[in-house]
C-alpha cells in the first residue's frame with residue numbers, strides 16, 4: 001500500500017527509510033560474494049530506490065569494484081497482479097507524472113550517487129544500450145504482467161554473461177501469476193530462490 005505523501009517525502013539517509021518492496025538482500029550479498037571485480041549488476045524496476053540503495057550498500061561494504069545500474073521509466077507499473085492494483089500512482093502524481101526526481105534525491109540522500117547509475121528508460125530500450133554478454137547480474141522487478149515479464153526476459157537475457165544470473169522478484173502464483181507463467185515459458189530451467197525470487201544461470205560454453 002502507498003503511504004501518505006508526507007511519509008514518501010520523509011527524510012531519507014538509508015535505504016531502509018525508502019518506501020518500496022524489497023526482500024532479496026540475501027541475493028545481493030550472494031552476488032557480491034560470487035562475482036569478480038569488474039562486474040556490472042543491473043536492477044530493472046527501482047521505484048524510489050529501496051532495493052537499489054541496498055545493493056549499493058552491499059557492494060560498498062564488500063569493497064568490491066562492481067558497477068551498479070538502476071533502470072526505471074519512473075512512470076509506475078499501472079494496475080497489475082491478482083489484486084489489480086496500481087501501487088505507484090501516488091508517487092507518480094507527487095512528481096507531476098514522474099518520480100525520477102524523488103528516486104535521484106533518495107540515491108543522493110543515501111550517499112551512493114557517485115556509485116549508482118540511473119537509466120530513466122523503458123526496460124527493453126535500456127537493455128539495448130548494453131552489449132550482449134556484458135552483464136554479470138540482471139534483476140527484474142518491473143511490471144509484473146505476463147507480456148511485460150516476457151519482454152524483460154527477452155530483452156535482458158542476451159545481455160547476461162555466461163555464468164551470470166538473470167533473476168526476478170515476485171515468483172508467486174497467487175499474487176503474480178503473470179511472472180510465474182512468463183518465467184516458465186521463457187526460462188523453464190529457472191529455480192526458485194531467496195524469498196519469492198527466481199533465478200536463471202546462463203550456461204557457460
Ligand SMILES: C[S@@+](CC[C@H](N)C(=O)[O-])C[C@H]1O[C@@H](n2cnc3c(N)ncnc32)[C@H](O)[C@@H]1O
Pocket residue numbers: 019020021022044045046047048049050051052071072073074075076077088121122123124141142143148
Ligand atoms: C515493483 S516496483 C520496483 C520496486 C523496487 N525494486 C523497490 O525496491 O521498491 C516496479 C517499478 O518498475 C517500473 N517499471 C514498470 N514497467 C517498466 C518498464 N517497462 N520499463 C521501466 N520501468 C518499468 C515502475 O515504474 C516501478 O517503479
